[in-house]
Amino acid sequence: MESVGTIPRTVTLLDVAQEAGVSRSTASRVLSGATSISADARDRVEAAAAKLGYRPNRAAQSLRTRRTRLVGLVLNNLVNASFHAIAEVLQQRLDDRGYQVILCVTGADEDREARYLEMLAEHQVDGVVVIGTGRNVALLERIVAEGIPVLSLIRCSPDAPGEAVLADDSDGAYLATEHLLDAGHRRIGYIGGPLEANSGRERFHGYAAALTSAGLQVVDDLVVRGPFLESFGEKALAALLDRDDAPTALYVANHEAAFGVLPELRERGVSVPDDVSLICHEDVSWFRYWQPAITVIDNGAAELAELAANRVLAAIERGPGDARSGRAMRVGARLVQRASVTNPRT
Amino acid sequence: MESVGTIPRTVTLLDVAQEAGVSRSTASRVLSGATSISADARDRVEAAAAKLGYRPNRAAQSLRTRRTRLVGLVLNNLVNASFHAIAEVLQQRLDDRGYQVILCVTGADEDREARYLEMLAEHQVDGVVVIGTGRNVALLERIVAEGIPVLSLIRCSPDAPGEAVLADDSDGAYLATEHLLDAGHRRIGYIGGPLEANSGRERFHGYAAALTSAGLQVVDDLVVRGPFLESFGEKALAALLDRDDAPTALYVANHEAAFGVLPELRERGVSVPDDVSLICHEDVSWFRYWQPAITVIDNGAAELAELAANRVLAAIERGPGDARSGRAMRVGARLVQRASVTNPRT
DNA sequence: GCCTCTCTTGGAATCGATCCCATGAGACAA
DNA sequence: TTGTCTCATGGGATCGATTCCAAGAGAGGC
DSSP states (O other): OOOTTOOOOOOOHHHHHHHHTSOHHHHHHHHTTOSSOOHHHHHHHHHHHHHHTOOOOHHHHHHHHSOOOEEEEEESOSOSHHHHHHHHHHHHHHHHTTOEEEEEEOTTOHHHHHHHHHHHHHTTOSEEEEOOOSOOHHHHHHHHHTTOOEEEEEOOOTTOOSEEEEEOHHHHHHHHHHHHHHTTOOOEEEEEOOTTSHHHHHHHHHHHHHHHHTTOOOOGGGEEEOOSOHHHHHHHHHHHHSSTTOOSEEEEOSHHHHHHHHHHHHHTTOOTTTTOEEEEESOOGGGGTSSSOOEEEEOOHHHHHHHHHHHHHHHHHTOSSOOOOOOEEEEOOEEEOOSSOOOOOO | OOOTTOOOOOOOHHHHHHHHTSOHHHHHHHHTTOSSOOHHHHHHHHHHHHHHTOOOOHHHHHHHHSOOOEEEEEESOSOSHHHHHHHHHHHHHHHHTTOEEEEEEOTTOHHHHHHHHHHHHHTTOSEEEEOOOSOOHHHHHHHHHTTOOEEEEEOOOTTOOSEEEEEOHHHHHHHHHHHHHHTTOOOEEEEEOOTTSHHHHHHHHHHHHHHHHTTOOOOGGGEEEOOSOHHHHHHHHHHHHSSTTOOSEEEEOSHHHHHHHHHHHHHHTOOTTTTOEEEEESOOGGGGTSSSOOEEEEOOHHHHHHHHHHHHHHHHHTOSSOOOOOOEEEEOOEEEOOSSOOOOOO
């Protein structure tokens, strides 16, 4: 009588088979869409499954088949606009093909990243997509060696194993700098991350390459590098503007620094783009609402995520034995012109 | 000889046991930290596990123990600032206690939500946190009946099963309206979602309650409701401002509408707060960079996520039999004063 | 010396699926 | 009728862990 709180035993394949009057084997064959099934058996099993509300136990399936249909996604944070766009698009694309995402936010912490990778391997994920710190190469190698495809997204160290879908940071920086040069600027300040960071290094190279192509040289005093922090952006801006020969344009290589640079410019009463032109690398949703709307380099998050999904699925589905991988692939950056760039004052 | 591409067979507990010269039972007991183990056996097993690089197979563990240490997180999108903050914080808190998150983005689509919930049940998740459409009550009930704790976050329909950690929308709207009233406004426009949406209904009630407390009545002409779209915000603003008795202040009840309202105000040359004061419900990162910085109602995403994590873990750990649940719990909203509110022009 | 009690250990069943293998039933040709 | 071949089906092993149960080894009291 006392049925409140009673938990119905979960329905297993055996229950379905008995209800349908067939063996487990037959029931399994019907539900996994195999061939060699009589129409009669098929109908009875399907009816039984529907009647009992049967739901396969994926843990059991995984144990037997060695596939979980789970993919790990490892990234720094979800606040960065590129990152949450990527998480969302990747999840959708993987789901379209029957795979689910285990979300792991590392906070750019190397040890945490390592723990997550181990944990994902324990969960027997079929693949891993990692926007990585680049400091767990040995562990990634071990994971790849165990037959789990790893795809590095956006950035990766040159010796990272597995495949890669990378943002073309160098190209993006080149585009930004070129755009400022085309507008007539000659003194272009650089505010960006440290050279040790891959993105910092590549973006600086793009900046330098564009200057060189225009027959200019990199002026060390116009280059300020520092941590990915709002407060650094503020200080860097001060360092550049409080000079006699202040730059007429700025290339801000990451959005963390931009968060410091933009309010500080406003604070100082420096008008953009009349007093100084500016391009930020990485698009953040509110840049288009800023006054003036900020011209940016878009690294193509959605496209990166689509590609990452396709390639990790391809790697999963072609199975381990076949290590043939396309290796690195780069997604070009795009200049999004808004209102923060104009000709320099003469 | 041909070792390239060879996949090392995964190391199982049996391998560890053999390496250590004990039985699987003993090895299992050591690694799961059980009692009644001789120091000698413990050392040998631990050494063997380390030597072989043993990693438990969670699918096998789950099959046996009926716990996966996986929790499903179902939400609309990751673009909304509250949502990605929640996803991030929730993931961190659950990870602290050894649980991982399967991420499911529904795009507010009811069928997709249903599919995700079924899939999560198949994956034998230990619990589900859902920022739901509120239109899958029967399915949620079935899942709860099967012994999987469900926690509704931010909003839920009144008849939703399981526990709930809700944003206090009504309170937030009340705070916003009260703040505008305190500044001296009497004609306060309302731009918000449809009454069918829970949040739309509650926020309108809060707005109305604040007016009533101040001895005012709701003026129908100052209330505009519509879909959660940028374009609606734009139209709603036009409808309110193109009147003879235009409001002196606006309460914008969701950030989607705000995305339309704010640029449109700027477009029209309406000065905030001099011409019109404004409060938005929901904080979005760039609101503090807008000119003027927007005064907002913060629904406390981080706190919501912390609470959700704690409560879903508590529900998981007290096991099924015990249906005692605290039921709904509300997290108060907070007024974040910035620069978009001032006294009305006399 | 024997009995009991505790501590440690191994054997075997179990979780819920998949899938290899063998077998029985028909179909069809010789 | 008999042999061969195909198709549908069931039995049972298997994936890799956990855990119940029984049993062996000592310790200690009588």
